Amino acid sequence: MTKPYRAALAVLMLLFILPVQKWARLFFVGSNPYLSIIAFPQSVLEMDKNMLWFTASYQALPWWGDVDEPFNRPNESYSSTEQNISFVKEPGDTQSSYFKHYAYMSVIEGQLSIFHKWAKDIKGMLTARYTLDSMYGSAVGNLRVETNTIQYIPFDYSVNHSIHNFYLQGIIGFRIGNNPSGLKLGFGYENTGNLASVFNMNVNGTAITTDRLVWGWSSSPCSHIFGVRHVNGDAWLQSSYSTGPVYQYDIQFGTTFPFAKFGTRFRYITGAQDQFSWKSDNTNTVLDQNFNGEYIKNVWSKKTDDFIYRLYGNFILQRTQAYSINLLLFGGYERYDAYNALAENLEVQTDSRESYTTFVIEANPNVNIFGDKGFSIDLAALIEYSHTRFENLYDRWNSLIGGSKMTYWSTYIYEGAEYWWEDFSYADENFLDFGADVALSIPLYGTKTERLGLTLILFINTKFTFKTKTYGTNYNTSTDVVFDPVSYRDNYKREVWFNSIIGLMYQWERFTLRIEFYEPLIYSLFSSTKVRNLTGVLFEQEKSQAWAVQEGSKIAVTLGYEL
Numbered sequence: 001m002t003k004p005y006r007a008a009l010a011v012l013m014l015l016f017i018l019p020v021q022k023w024a025r026l027f028f029v030g031s032n033p034y035l036s037i038i039a040f041p042q043s044v045l046e047m048d049k050n051m052l053w054f055t056a057s058y059q060a061l062p063w064w065g066d067v068d069e070p071f072n073r074p075n076e077s078y079s080s081t082e083q084n085i086s087f088v089k090e091p092g093d094t095q096s097s098y099f100k101h102y103a104y105m106s107v108i109e110g111q112l113s114i115f116h117k118w119a120k121d122i123k124g125m126l127t128a129r130y131t132l133d134s135m136y137g138s139a140v141g142n143l144r145v146e147t148n149t150i151q152y153i154p155f156d157y158s159v160n161h162s163i164h165n166f167y168l169q170g171i172i173g174f175r176i177g178n179n180p181s182g183l184k185l186g187f188g189y190e191n192t193g194n195l196a197s198v199f200n201m202n203v204n205g206t207a208i209t210t211d212r213l214v215w216g217w218s219s220s221p222c223s224h225i226f227g228v229r230h231v232n233g234d235a236w237l238q239s240s241y242s243t244g245p246v247y248q249y250d251i252q253f254g255t256t257f258p259f260a261k262f263g264t265r266f267r268y269i270t271g272a273q274d275q276f277s278w279k280s281d282n283t284n285t286v287l288d289q290n291f292n293g294e295y296i297k298n299v300w301s302k303k304t305d306d307f308i309y310r311l312y313g314n315f316i317l318q319r320t321q322a323y324s325i326n327l328l329l330f331g332g333y334e335r336y337d338a339y340n341a342l343a344e345n346l347e348v349q350t351d352s353r354e355s356y357t358t359f360v361i362e363a364n365p366n367v368n369i370f371g372d373k374g375f376s377i378d379l380a381a382l383i384e385y386s387h388t389r390f391e392n393l394y395d396r397w398n399s400l401i402g403g404s405k406m407t408y409w410s411t412y413i414y415e416g417a418e419y420w421w422e423d424f425s426y427a428d429e430n431f432l433d434f435g436a437d438v439a440l441s442i443p444l445y446g447t448k449t450e451r452l453g454l455t456l457i458l459f460i461n462t463k464f465t466f467k468t469k470t471y472g473t474n475y476n477t478s479t480d481v482v483f484d485p486v487s488y489r490d491n492y493k494r495e496v497w498f499n500s501i502i503g504l505m506y507q508w509e510r511f512t513l514r515i516e517f518y519e520p521l522i523y524s525l526f527s528s529t530k531v532r533n534l535t536g537v538l539f540e541q542e543k544s545q546a547w548a549v550q551e552g553s554k555i556a557v558t559l560g561y562e563l
Contacts, residue, residue: 028312028314028328028330028380031324031368031376031378032378032441033047034047037125037182039254039263039312040182040254040261040263041171041172041182041184041254041263042180042181042255042261043182043254044124044125044171044172044182045123045173045174045175045182047117047123047125048117049562050115050116051113051114051115051562051563052112052113052114052115052560052561052563053111053112053558053559053561054112054113054558054559054560055109055111055556055557055558056108056111056556057107057516057554057555057556057557058107058108058109058554058556059106059552059553059555060104060105060106060107060553061105061106061107061551061552062081062103062104062549062551062552063081063104063105063137064103064215064216065103065159065213065214065215066215066216066238067135067213067215067238067241068241070105070133070135072420073216073420074215074216074236074420075419075420076493076525076543076545078216078218079548081102081103082102082103083101083102083218083219084100084102085098085219085232087099087144087232092150093144093150094150095142095152096142097141097142097143097144097152097232098141098142099139099141099219099233100139100140100141101138101139102137102138103136103137104136104137105133106133106134106136107131107134108131108132108134109131109132110130111127111128111129111130112127112129113126113128114126121173121174122174123172123173124170124171124173125171126170126171127167127168127170128166129167129168130164130165130167131164131165131167132162132163133162133163133165134161134162135160135161135163136158137157137159137215138156138157139155139156139157139158139217139233139235140155140157141154141155141233142155143155143226143231143232143233144231145226145228145230145231147228151204153203153226154201155199155200155202156201157197157198157200159196159197159213160194160195161194162192162195163192164190164191165189165190166188166189167186167188167189168186168187168188169187169250170185170186171183176255179255179256179257180255180256181255181256182253182255183251183252183253184250185250185251185252186248186249186251186252187248187249187250188248188249188250189245189247190245190247190248191244191245191246192242192244195241195243197211198211199211199214201226201291203226208287208291208292210292211294211295212237212278212290212291212293213237213241213295214236214237214238215235215238216235216236217233217234218235219233220234221234222234222235222236223235223236223237224286225237225290227285227287227290237290239277239278240277240278240295241275241276241295242273242274242275242276242302243273243276244272244273244274244301245271245273246269246270246304247269247270248267248268248269249267249268249269250266251265251266251267252264252265252266259315259316260314260315260316261313262311262313263310263311263312263313264309264310265309266307266308266309266310267306267307267308268305268307268308269304269305269306270305270306271302271304272301272302272303273304274297274298274302274343275297275298275301275302275340276296276297276298277295277296278293278295278296279293279295280292281293281294299343300340300341300343301340301341301342301343301346302338302340303346304337304338305336306334306335306336306337307335307336308333308334309332309333309334310330310331310333311331311332312328312329312330312331313329314326314327314328315327315328315329321370322369322370323368323370324370325365325366325367326367327364327365328363328364328365328380329362329363330360330362330363330364331360331361331362332358332360332361333359333360334357334358334360335355335357336355336356336357337353337354338354339353340352351394351395351406352395352409353392353394354391355390355391356391357389358387358388358389359386359387360385360386361384361385361386362382362383362384362385364380364381364382364383365380366378366379366380366381373443374441375441375443376441377440377441378437378438379437379438380436380437380438381434381435381436382433382435382437382461383433384431384432384433384434384435385430385431385432386430386431387428387429387430387431388428388431389428389429390426390427390428390429390469391408391426392424393406393407393408394406394409395407396474396476396481398476398477398480398481399476400476400477400478400479405481407481407483408425408426408470408472408474408483409423409424409425410425410474411423411425412471412486413469413471413486413487413488415531416531416539417529417541418489418491424469424470424489425470425471425483426469426470427467427468427470428467429465429466429467429468430465431463431465431466432463432464432465433461433462433463433464434461434462434463435459435460435461435462436458436459436460437457437458437459438456438457438458439455439456439458440456441453441454442454442455450507450508451507452504452505452507453504453505454504455502455503455504455505456500456501456503457500457501458500459498460496460498461495461496462494462496463493463494463495463497464492464493464494465491465492465493465494465495466491466492467490467491467492467493468488468489468490468491469488470485470487470488471485471486471487471488471489472484472485472487473486486533488531488533489529489530489531489532490529490530491527491529492528492529493525493526493527494525494526494527495524496523496524497521497523498521499521499522500519501516501517502517503515503516504516510562511559511560511561511562512558512559512561513557513558513559514558515558516554516557516558517553517554517555518555518556519553520552520553521549521550521551522548522550523547523548523550524545524546524548525543525544525545525548526543526544526545527542527543528540528541528543529541
């Protein structure tokens with residue numbers, strides 16, 4: 001088969017690989033320019049034919065009900081977003097008790113790209129993408145409560161939520177001297193859409209209807225939202241949430257030398273979102289406090305700033321006509337800040353903020369194998385280390401010195417299992433990731449007018465996370481504000497991730513059809529947490545989870561036309 005066939009076999013890999021960037025490394029090290037353009041904009045110069053592509057995809061993902069952070073779960077023990085239980089009747093039961101809940105997120109995406117060649121060394125690509133994250137949750141049941149007597153709580157709960165994301169990206173390729181170079185500019189806009197919830201229940205003969213948000217449903221008592229303890233269904237209250245736009249700005253530049261390919265990226269994400277907090281009308285009972293009230297808009301907006309800088313290069317160690325042995329070196333820095341700013345004047349800010357700083361380094365040995373008639377194999381190993389420092393700070397007044405000083409939050413540890421919302425003063429996290437990626441491009445059939453090709457991509461990662469959270473209090477002296485560490489939580493997590501993607505491409509004259517199927521992302525997890533202070537260990541827990549699905553299957557269809 002001819003060189004044009006090889007190009008045709010590769011041409012739609014660009015759109016195909018975009019959704020899996022979070023664990024793939026092949027766009028850094030692969031031999032296919034339609035992959036490497038994601039990390040190296042100068043790869044646009046390796047394209048030749050004017051093309052138009054459109055891709056549509058669908059994926060179902062788990063959702064535990066958090067409207068602010070859709071991928072949050074209360075803690076690591078929450079592995080399922082669906083239960084359907086009919087409880088066995090016990091002595092004294094007068095009704096049947098059951099509990100059913102499920103929640104999911106549907107991700108629907110459409111993307112349009114056009115490539116144009118203006119001159120031999122001036123080429124460009126424009127891409128527009130829209131993503132809809134549509135979330136739905138439901139819980140219904142007749143819960144059994146056993147105190148001095150046996151009671152029942154019939155209820156039903158439903159919630160709808162959506163997030164809209166628009167992204168526009170432009171790439172231009174050119175030469176600086178004899179070096180292929182490229183520039184990529186991107187702009188993203190994300191905003192919350194519909195958010196609606198209805199919660200109906202009957203407790204002790206009192207009918208209640210509310211729009212109070214809850215999440216993390218479980219058949220075990222946890223938050224006791226109904227005001228009783230011995231109940232066979234429960235959830236966590238969501239006392240606040242944010243709505244509004246978030247903006248993303250991207251700048252990427254790359255250039256290629258005979259011995260290496262270099263790239264760099266700057267990304268800035270910022271937003272000032274409206275905040276809503278639950279306000280109870282009265283607190284006579286737990287039910288009144290939890291469900292008799294409304295969400296009130298705060299005068300303070302949630303302001304976030306997230307900066308990312310990356311620098312990387314793929315160095316050629318040995319190259320022949322049959323293969324290339326390379327080494328990718330990668331370094332990155334991220335700074336994130338979240339704080340409150342006055343909605344009517346964002347220059348007025350509170351003195352309390354949450355922040356983290358991350359440094360990351362990677363070394364990725366990789367091999368490209370070139371076969372006949374468009375056959376190729378890309379192999380890559382991932383070795384990554386990162387360190388993240390989390391700090392929760394505020395400005396504390398000290399009347400003894402007549403001034404204030406930034407210090408850590410005063411926090412207190414819970415001597416039990418960890419939940420994600422637990423406040424801490426500061427934390428240090430060390431992260432290790434070892435992985436391997438394999439990509440095969442296999443031509444199956446070809447004539448002058450028809451071509452058929454198969455692509456298979458495999459990813460496997462083993463991740464280790466070591467995190468220590470520090471809790472303590474502040475006190476004033478005649479010369480300073482002093483933070484005193486009191487207790488610590490040591491967390492350890494080991495994860496194994498596996499994912500595969502199969503793509504089938506058919507080309508007829510100027511038209512191209514590609515279908516990709518993303519296998520479910522499966523993983524296993526071992527985690528431990530230990531609470532300690534200066535006197536010893538206060539609590540310790542280990543959990544092991546067998547293989548489970550982290551993300552559901554995905555289907556993507558791409559249509560291409562040669563202009």
